[in-house]
Amino acid sequence: MSPMEQNLDVEVEIHDPSTAVVTIQGELDVDTATLLHHHLANQALHGRRHLVLDLSAVGFMDSSGLNVLIRATRETRATGGDLHLAAPTPQVAKLFDLTGLSLTTAVHEDVEAALTALKGAGTPT
Template sequence: MDISVTPRENGVTELGVTGRLNVVTAARVREAIQTAVNDNRGKVAVDLSGVVFLDSSGLGALIAGLKAAREAGGDVRLVQPTEQVALVLDLTNMGSVLKSFDSVEDAYPHD
């Protein structure tokens, strides 16, 4: 799994995640979100367009990141989840908590 970090406008951090988001890689995603929050960039957009597999550990990492971001006054929003990721979100009813968008700009429109 690879994670790219791109600071964007308005305090948004884009995390591009590719590969498998599972028990082996979940801690890296959780840490990347926490680092963004610690850097006063609590608005995190996680691009999942390159994720081929998401399991419960990966979902847990996204939820832990969401909690950390919200405690800091921010949020975690998903961008372009793949079909498999969307299925996991639907099956776990987490799609209403972890909102999905077509782009970073849609996730965090300019104020």
């Protein structure tokens, strides 16, 4: 494991062929953003267009991490899907508010609320 990977742990739970919950733990910054992008791109490669990112264990995020989320939102929407952010820590939620990401990307209190929103939008979960 490279030093970069030691600061970020990514786990994926498949809910159905088009939906996955991606749990992120650690720091999402210039050193780890590419790792997360690769995980998200892999989900798209396997046909999962609807992603929920569980951010409850992300203690720090910089502009590189924010860029990955913006890029992932664009990429999922381009394929008819969507990206939902769930349970951001207060620091990360503040970053979303300051940058306006919370206005363009759905942010939910928890993973269950994000999955319910997807289901309400007609996405099988």
